[in-house]
Each structure stands twice: as C-alpha cells, then as structure tokens.
Amino acid sequence: MCAALIAFMLAATHHPARSAKAAQTPRSAQDGVGLHVSGRNIVEANGNSFVMRGVSHGYAWHKDQNQSFADVKKLGANSLRVVLTADVGAGEVADIVSRCKQNRLICVLEYHDTTGHGDSGGGSSTLDQAADYWVGLHDVLAGQESFVVVNIGNEPYGNSDTSSWAGATSAAIRKLRDAGLRHMIMVDGPNWGQDWSGIMRGNAPAVFNSDPQRNTVFSVHMYGVYGSAAKVTDYYNAFQSAGLPLVVGEFGWKHSDGDVDEDTIINEAQSRGIGYLGWSWSGNGGGVEYLDAADGFDPDRLTSWGRRLFEGANGIRATAKEATVYGDLRPRS
DSSP states (O other), X not given: OOHHHHHHHHHOOOOOSSOGGGGSOOHHHHSSOOSEEETTEEEOTTSOBOOOEEEEEOGGGOTTOTHHXXXXXXXXXXXXXXXXXXXXXXXXXXXXXXXXXXXXXXXXEEEGGGTTTTTSTTOSOOXXXXXXXXXXXXXXXXXXTTTEEEEOOSSOOOSSSGGGHHHHHHHHHHHHHHTTOOSEEEEEOTTTTTXXXXXXXXXXXXXXXXXXXXXXXXXXXXXXXXXSHHHHHHHHHHHHHHTOOEEEEEEOSEETTEEOOHHHHHHHHHHHTOEEEESOSSOOOTTOGXXXXXXXXXXXXXOHHHHHHHHSTTOHHHHOOOOGXXXXXXXXX
C-alpha cells in the first residue's frame, strides 16, 4: 500500500466454509513442486495454469475479522493476499493457511514491515530482515507449496536508493532457498511498489535467474502512476516481451497520487492471463477509506470499488477459477 495508508498503519501500531477435511493435503500435492513458474505463467503442480484473482486482507491490523476469508471466497475470489507483520507468529500463520485452505483459496502471505524502506523515517525493515522472518516460519510453511505464495516484502523500497533493490531482492531469495523454502516467491517493485523508475522491470531477468529454483514472480502495484491505458499496457508489454511472470499485486480505482485506470488494468490482465489482487477488502484508514472493497467488512455492502472489482466486466466473479488442487482433497492414509 502507498504512503498515505502506510503513515496511518504505522501510527496504529472463523468461520470455515467447509469441513476440516478440506484442509487436508491432497495426494497430488504432497510430493510435487506446488505452484511454480512456467514461462510467463503460474502453474500448479499438475501443470494447470493458475491466474490469481483476489484481494488483500489486512489481517495484522484486523485479527478479529477472520470471516473475511469465507466472504471473499463467496464473492468468487480464488486467492487472498494476507498482511503479516513481525508480531504475527508461527501459530497465527498456521491458522491463516488453514483458513485459506478451508475456503479453497490460494494464500499469498506478505510481510508488510518492509514498506517504503528508505522513505519511511527509518521505521521499516530491510529485505534481509524480512527473509529472516520467513526462515523462522519454515516448519509452518513446509509442505504447503501448493497452497502458499511467499510475498517476501511489501513495497520494500520507497523512492530513495532504489538502485540496491535488485541485489537485496536476490539475496533475500537466496536466503529463503538456502533455508529449504521451496514455495513460489513473489517480489514487489520499488517506488512504493509502482516501479515508476523501471528498476524492477530492468533487473527482473537477473533477479529471476538468481533464484536457483527459477520460481519467482514479479508484483507491480498500480496506483496513480498508472492513470492511463498506455502506462498500464507498456508495463505489461515489458514483462510479456521478457517472457517473465507478472502479477498486479495491488491496485485501486484512485489514490492520493492520482486517478487509476482500473478498467485497463483489469481488462488487459484478463486478456493476457495476468493475475491481479485488489487493495483491499476492508478496514483502510488515514483518508484512504475509498480503497475499501466492502463497507465495514460486510460482503453485502460492497462499495463502488468493490462492485467494480468483484462484479464488473472481467472482474473476479466473472474470471476467477479455483485452483485445481482443491479438486483432489482427500485425507491422508
């Protein structure tokens, strides 16, 4: 999320839809590679393409809103990006993954304390510190490669010293791999995620190749920088030409830095097979409440943004396809 919301968040310091059986690990996922990159695409262990369609949920700030997992699924999402901070421990993360699985959602776990590093008054974590957080979750995440994507650090650089993004990102990826984490890794761009300087776009091939598993997907956040169709399509085209996987890890319909061309983001993502995750389900503050998809976490009170995201042309309800791993859920023998 961008600066206006981050300032608020830094100042602020379940009902499962299905039976417990749905949380069991399917036989097809036990020994497979799980979610992984194939060319420009994300695919499951069985080779089926998976295109993310979902939203972010600010779990770390709204730990009492666990009904959100079932609610976004009911509205058609196939993925949920879940906000974590340093105080979210292993037990909570295990519960989050279980809730995602109970609701047949792919769980994109993101570490938020890196937000705007270099521009946030010294209060944010480095990517190396974020990698340590993930390494500490190894035992919780092991075996969940078909259900979990590790978003190493949310918007890990502001607009200062972005030249170190590539090296720090590659080093964080290697730390996770050296620790035995085999999951698909998602990396956010600098410039508060919007990569207006083109640092991620230009260095993506080198970062991708630095992952010994070649299982890294790139996440751009689209707010006011992407106020025209040309800006959106130019960014999509760059990754398409490079043959690298791209996801719109956050976007809205407007923001403090300008209007957003959400229609082009959504429509072009659909035509190109690019995943998208809207910001955010509910609970925004600090003047950016307009980014709530649901008013008061109520799925029956979608905002105009929520209606566009979930119910509009090429929106979540019309285009999301559930991960096929959930079609083979059987208890272990």
